[in-house]
Amino acid sequence: AQSVTQPDIHITVSEGASLELRCNYSYGATPYLFWYVQSPGQGLQLLLKYFSGDTLVQGIKGFEAEFKRSQSSFNLRKPSVHWSDAAEYFCAVGAPLGDKLIFGTGTRLQVFP
Amino acid sequence: NAGVTQTPKFRILKIGQSMTLQCTQDMNHNYMYWYRQDPGMGLKLIYYSVGAGITDKGEVPNGYNVSRSTTEDFPLRLELAAPSQTSVYFCASIPGSSGANVLTFGAGSRLTVL
Numbered sequence: 351a352q353s354v355t356q357p358d359i360h361i362t363v364s365e366g367a368s369l370e371l372r373c374n375y376s377y378g379a380t381p382y383l384f385w386y387v388q389s390p391g392q393g394l395q396l397l398l399k400y401f402s403g404d405t406l407v408q409g410i411k412g413f414e415a416e417f418k419r420s421q422s423s424f425n426l427r428k429p430s431v432h433w434s435d436a437a438e439y440f441c442a443v444g445a446p447l448g449d450k451l452i453f454g455t456g457t458r459l460q461v462f463p
Numbered sequence: 464n465a466g467v468t469q470t471p472k473f474r475i476l477k478i479g480q481s482m483t484l485q486c487t488q489d490m491n492h493n494y495m496y497w498y499r500q501d502p503g504m505g506l507k508l509i510y511y512s513v514g515a516g517i518t519d520k521g522e523v524p525n526g527y528n529v530s531r532s533t534t535e536d537f538p539l540r541l542e543l544a545a546p547s548q549t550s551v552y553f554c555a556s557i558p559g560s561s562g563a564n565v566l567t568f569g570a571g572s573r574l575t576v577l
Contacts, residue, residue, distance in 0.1 A: 359503065384565070393553060393568040394506075440505060450521065451566060453498075455505040 352377050354443050356454035363431050364462050371426040371457050373441030383424040384442040384451070385415055394440065400424065411435070436461045465489050469554050469569035476544040476576045484539040484572050486554030493559035495537040496521075496566070497529065499550040506553065512537055513559060544576045 355374045363369055375381055382401050386394040398409025405417040415426045424441060438458045444451035467488045476482055488495065493514050498506040508521030512531040526548055528540045537556075541548055551573050555566040 354505075391571075393570045394566075395568075396565055399565060450508055450511065451496075453505040453507075455503055 352443070352452050354441050354452050354454035356439075356441055356457050358457045359455070360458045360460070362460040362462065365433050366430050369426075369428045369431045369435070369459070371439050371441075371459070373424045373426065373454060374422050375424065375441070375443045376422065377443050377452075379445065381424075381443045382445065383415075383417060384444070385409065385413070385424075385426050386440045386442060386453075387411075388438045388440065388456075390437070397426070397439075431459075431461055433461045433463060435459060467554055467556055467567050467569035469552075469572050471572060472570065473573050474575070476541075476574065478544060478546065478576060480544050481540070481542050482544065482574075484541075484552055484554075484574070486537045486539065486569060487535050488537075488554075488556045488567070489535065490556065490558070490567065491534060492556035492567070493534065494557045495531065496555045497527070497537070497539045498553045498555065499523065500553060500571075501550050509539065509552075541574075546576050548574065549576045550574060 353376045384399045385397040387397050388394045397413050398407050400407045400417045408414050413428050417424050438456045440456045441454040442451045470485045496511045497509040500506050507523045510529040512518045518529050551571050553571050554569040
């Protein structure tokens with residue numbers, strides 16, 4: 351079955367610390383992978399995406415993610431977290447056209463000063 | 464600004480009432496989607512459409528109906544509201560004309576059924 355697992359429901363980090371949000375997927379075909387961010391009361395904004403090529407992809411706001419096919423993972427990283435990064439983060443997997451994108455349950459990030 | 468517009472932003476319904484959540488996009492996108500978001504559950508696909516006149520069920524379609532008479536509009540109808548439909552609803556779209564599309568989301572509609 352196709353699915354996305356985000357093992358961490360809630361993560362708390364100090365401002366300036368590094369961050370890694372985990373994402374594992376199960377998908378029958380070549381996966382197209384996405385990370386979205388949702389600030390409170392807002393819609394979802396695309397952080398980055400992976401379709402093919404270099405397995406380390408750069409996104410907006412200083413985020414990056416690495417696709418590891420052998421581990422079925424697409425973890426999101428940031429070297430130094432800012433207070434404004436506090437939000438909920440969703441990993442998603444889908445087909446090339448983005449048809450019926452499957453979302454994980456999200457990870458809520460809290461940042462302490 | 465171009466994008467996906469949802470109305471209303473907030474709505475409270477009584478059990479058994481009906482209503483329509485409106486979604487319109489001005490990007491000439493072919494594919495449109497309705498998701499619901501519940502705490503700790505991520506986003507679940509309710510219905511989607513690949514073009515005017517074509518709709519199909521997603522993962523959680525029960526209790527909802529959709530129509531797609533134009534490319535721009537994709538309304539979601541709740542016929543007999545139930546407390547289980549209390550949620551935040553997101554409409555999204557993609558061009559659908561080539562590969563590697565990315566969803567553009569509306570700002571969401573928060574619905575409470577009491």
